[in-house]
Amino acid sequence: MRIRFLLVLGLGGGLGCDATNVPPEPTPPSLDTQLRASLGGWGVVPIGPMPAQNPAQVALGRALFFDRILSGNRDVSCGTCHDVAAALADGRSLALGTGATGSGAGRVLGQGRQFTPRGTPSLLNSGIGFDQVFWDARLSGRGGAFTHDPAVALPVGLPNILAAQAHLPVLDRREMRGNPGDLDVFGHPNELAGFGQGQSAEVWNAVMSRLLAIQEYVAMFSAAFPGTSAPRFDQAARALAAFQMEAFTRTGSPFDRYLDRDDNALTAQQKRGGLLFFGTARCATCHNGPFLGGTSFANVGAPQVGPGTGAQAPLDLGLGALQTGEFQRFAFRVAPLRNVELTAPYFHSGAYPTLEAVVTHYNDVPLALSTYDPSQLAPDVRNQYHGEPATVAAVLATLDGRLRQPLGLTPAQVGDLVAFLRGLTDPTARNLRSLAPAQVPSGLPVR
Numbered sequence: 001m002r003i004r005f006l007l008v009l010g011l012g013g014g015l016g017c018d019a020t021n022v023p024p025e026p027t028p029p030s031l032d033t034q035l036r037a038s039l040g041g042w043g044v045v046p047i048g049p050m051p052a053q054n055p056a057q058v059a060l061g062r063a064l065f066f067d068r069i070l071s072g073n074r075d076v077s078c079g080t081c082h083d084v085a086a087a088l089a090d091g092r093s094l095a096l097g098t099g100a101t102g103s104g105a106g107r108v109l110g111q112g113r114q115f116t117p118r119g120t121p122s123l124l125n126s127g128i129g130f131d132q133v134f135w136d137a138r139l140s141g142r143g144g145a146f147t148h149d150p151a152v153a154l155p156v157g158l159p160n161i162l163a164a165q166a167h168l169p170v171l172d173r174r175e176m177r178g179n180p181g182d183l184d185v186f187g188h189p190n191e192l193a194g195f196g197q198g199q200s201a202e203v204w205n206a207v208m209s210r211l212l213a214i215q216e217y218v219a220m221f222s223a224a225f226p227g228t229s230a231p232r233f234d235q236a237a238r239a240l241a242a243f244q245m246e247a248f249t250r251t252g253s254p255f256d257r258y259l260d261r262d263d264n265a266l267t268a269q270q271k272r273g274g275l276l277f278f279g280t281a282r283c284a285t286c287h288n289g290p291f292l293g294g295t296s297f298a299n300v301g302a303p304q305v306g307p308g309t310g311a312q313a314p315l316d317l318g319l320g321a322l323q324t325g326e327f328q329r330f331a332f333r334v335a336p337l338r339n340v341e342l343t344a345p346y347f348h349s350g351a352y353p354t355l356e357a358v359v360t361h362y363n364d365v366p367l368a369l370s371t372y373d374p375s376q377l378a379p380d381v382r383n384q385y386h387g388e389p390a391t392v393a394a395v396l397a398t399l400d401g402r403l404r405q406p407l408g409l410t411p412a413q414v415g416d417l418v419a420f421l422r423g424l425t426d427p428t429a430r431n432l433r434s435l436a437p438a439q440v441p442s443g444l445p446v447r
């Protein structure tokens, strides 16, 4: 009301032909009209509620998620990397798995171990309905039919992509399984590590033998899956999925309230940032749909950091390591952006510590990549940066066409875009510590 009133006064002054009069400020209502119009074409709709999950499965999944017994050496749980104190990521550029000590950004690589090739993505909203997960989307599909590395025979009939995904970390030697000959934290042989390539089912069964030796898990499996006499790993995976969907879905951001037609949910600066995002800064040409990403791929010229993966290691070609097309080289899944404020550092390689740095990267990608400063990386990964001119040239050679020309954003516009990105945070995602139980059935430490 007050703003409208001032506007009328402003116009009145103008009509009085006083040349010294300041022209009226653009008004918030017209900003909303513009923003709502520019949103319209990008399929950005409010996200509906998550279907209710079976409480007994959620309880089992919660215990499993935080229990280190799932790892060969009994030293890593899902929650070690997907840390409740770091928005279900770990605050690191590259994840550290079994053998490492400490938590979060202070975690230290174990003797003789290697960094995993990529950063830990946050699990906030990962159960929301994506058809593909992982930075390179190497697991895809929905409702029972999933495509993944053919060497791993996933069980058929899994209900959702998270249940499929939950089969994989326990197989990964760097993340959870460990190497042949490893001893666990008690000095006992690591029986999960002894299985070879292609013996996925044996690993899953061996994890189940561990779990079913604990009475509390036996009871939890029979409550979660009544009538099953011999619980299977795919049920553990379904429970992990149920827990993640129930506990990690956070879609109550100011932006979501704005989509629900609350004009006051975003500040004027966030609205200006939104106009850039869906307009001249071209972000929405990739970050679109209900999740502002997650459905397509692009090479955005992210700096290469880490041991790499596939035949081109130490480089990480992303989708280009799985498929041979020229445009897939260095392409990664377009990151969904809700709650992104909470999950620094950014990009698959954790190359940038702040949202300002990411937006500055987009402002002139060829310049940003060729002048990338590795001192913004944590000291332990700094020497893992691959900034040789040939690597930079190789990444830029297949850079997405939309990013070849500088955007020409002013510092104020960079700030507006960052403010918009901060408007994607659900306030309840800021503190997730209560999701971690005080103890887990194995008795292993939770944190």
Ligand code: HEC
Residues within 6 Å of the ligand: 065, 070, 076, 077, 078, 079, 080, 081, 082, 095, 096, 097, 098, 116, 118, 119, 120, 121, 122, 123, 126, 132, 133, 134, 135, 136, 162, 165, 166, 169, 170, 174, 175, 176, 240
């Ligand atoms: C050593 C750290 C580590 C552990 C332990 C770990 N993860 Fe992850 N997780 C990662 C990394 C790194 C990725 C990304 C890998 C990639 O994209 O190549 C990932 C990806 C995921 C994804 C896909 C998310 C997305 O948006 O693409 C899910 C879901 C997930 N993990 C769940 C789990 C579950 C469930 C467990 C336990 C069974 C677990 N993780 C254990 C580090 C870890």
Ligand code: HEC
Residues within 6 Å of the ligand: 135, 277, 281, 282, 283, 284, 285, 286, 287, 297, 298, 299, 300, 302, 331, 332, 333, 334, 335, 337, 340, 343, 345, 346, 347, 348, 349, 355, 358, 359, 362, 400, 402, 403, 417, 421
């Ligand atoms: C050509 C497609 C494309 C455009 C245009 C684009 N992005 Fe991205 N964005 C991606 C991809 C792909 C990734 C993941 C890249 C990676 O990890 O290597 C990403 C990642 C991000 C991330 C980091 C997310 C995370 O979890 O690490 C942010 C923030 C982001 N984009 C914001 C923006 C903004 C703001 C704009 C507009 C200025 C923009 N993007 C334009 C494709 C795009």
